[in-house]
Structures are given as C-alpha cells and as structure tokens.
Amino acid sequence: PMAPTPERFAKIMRVLRLRQPTLTVLMDEVNKPHNLSAIVRTCDAVGVLEAHAVPPKHGTLAAFEGHTYDATSGSAHKWVKVNPHADAVSAVRDLQARGFQVLATHLSQRSVDYREADYTRPSCVLLGAEKWGVGDEAAELADQNIIIPMYGMVQSLNVSVAAATILFEAQRQRLAAGMYEQPQLAPEALAALAFEWAYP
Numbered sequence: 512p513m514a515p516t517p518e519r520f521a522k523i524m525r526v527l528r529l530r531q532p533t534l535t536v537l538m539d540e541v542n543k544p545h546n547l548s549a550i551v552r553t554c555d556a557v558g559v560l561e562a563h564a565v566p567p568k569h570g571t572l573a574a575f576e577g578h579t580y581d582a583t584s585g586s587a588h589k590w591v592k593v594n595p596h597a598d599a600v601s602a603v604r605d606l607q608a609r610g611f612q613v614l615a616t617h618l619s620q621r622s623v624d625y626r627e628a629d630y631t632r633p634s635c636v637l638l639g640a641e642k643w644g645v646g647d648e649a650a651e652l653a654d655q656n657i658i659i660p661m662y663g664m665v666q667s668l669n670v671s672v673a674a675a676t677i678l679f680e681a682q683r684q685r686l687a688a689g690m691y692e693q694p695q696l697a698p699e700a701l702a703a704l705a706f707e708w709a710y711p
C-alpha cells in the first residue's frame with residue numbers, strides 16, 4: 512500500500528486525538544440507508560469512535576459492513592465502525608456493563624429535556640426505528656429517557672436530525688469540559704488506529 516502524505520498522516524493524527532471513545536450511539540433498527548449514513552457522518556464530525564446498531568429485522572448484518580450506506584455518508588462509514596447487535600435489550604445491557612449510561616430517545620413519564628443529561632459521562636444515545644421508535648423494554652432498561660421538545664404540528668423529528676441535535680449538545684458539553692484537549696484514546700489504541708487509517 513502507498514504511504515500517506517505527511518499532511519494526510521497529520522490529519523489522521525489530529526482526528527484520532529479528538530476521538531471520544533466514551534460517546535456513542537445505538538441505532539435500533541434504523542432501516543433507511545440515508546438515515547444510517549447521515550447519523551454515521553454526524554458521529555464522525557462529533558468524534559464518536561465507534562457506533563452500535565441492531566440491524567433492521569429484514570436486513571442482514573452485511574448491511575452494517577458497508578453495503579447500505581449511500582452518498583449521504585460522505586464516506587464517513589470508513590472512519591466510524593458500526594458494531595452489530597442482535598437486539599436492543601441485549602445491546603443496552605452490553606453497553607451498560609461496559610460503563611456507558613444509556614440515554615433512550617423516548618417519550619415516557621420520566622423523560623427529560625435532552626440538554627439536562629450529562630454527556631461528559633460515558634454515554635450512549637439510543638435511537639429508534641423510523642416507524643416504531645425505541646421499544647418499551649429497552650427504554651425502561653435505559654438509565655434515562657431524553658426528548659427534544661417539540662412545539663410544532665408534527666410529533667417527531669427525522670431520526671438523523673434528532674441524532675445530530677443530541678450529539679452536538681454532547682460535543683458542546685465535552686468542549687466545555689476540555690475533553691477534546693487531550694486524546695481520550697489510550698496511546699496504543701491511537702497508534703493502532705493511525706496505522707489502520709493510514710494504510711486502509
């Protein structure tokens with residue numbers, strides 16, 4: 512493989528030093544390629560290291576290995592790995608066991624404004640399917656339920672718009688907390704990824 516130019520390598524290092532391994536999303540059966548692609552592109556922009564997804568029931572795991580992204584992703588899927596999970600409930604448990612608070616985007620008795628959550632903690636935003644939203648069981652299991660206040664005639668936002676709104680609030684809080692000033696990745700992990708990205 513060809514060696515990257517010094518500029519290219521510098522860019523890769525700059526981006527990896529900004530990556531936030533403690534910020535992620537879990538997409539529960541988000542089934543439209545343009546929504547998946549837009550969410551992954553926003554993840555890259557905010558510094559999400561890896562995302563998580565429960566493939567749509569009628570899709571296949573291959574859907575998350577690069578085949579269902581469209582031009583909307585702007586090739587962001589090359590820089591944000593999407594880990595597949597069997598179902599939302601087991602994915603939530605898995606992420607919680609790894610120390611993430613799961614914030615389900617779900618309207619319930621205990622929902623709070625998304626800006627009230629503390630995204631400087633290890634956080635995973637659970638996003639629901641376009642048709643059904645987040646399932647009740649996964650929402651109950653989540654640490655918090657969050658909602659973007661809606662004052663219009665339409666009840667919900669497009670899932671990729673909701674994801675961007677919440678992830679940029681997370682970015683705002685993490686910037687204020689200085690979390691983009693020092694690499695959040697361990698040195699060995701950063702070096703391994705730099706090598707992978709430089710020699711794709």
Ligand code: SAM
Binds near residue numbers: 668
């Ligand atoms: N009919 C579905 C329902 O009742 O939940 C609508 C789902 S909405 C089109 C798709 C996803 O976008 C939701 O599961 C959630 O992840 C996100 N979303 C949309 N509007 C939202 C809002 N106001 N606050 C938080 N998340 C929202």
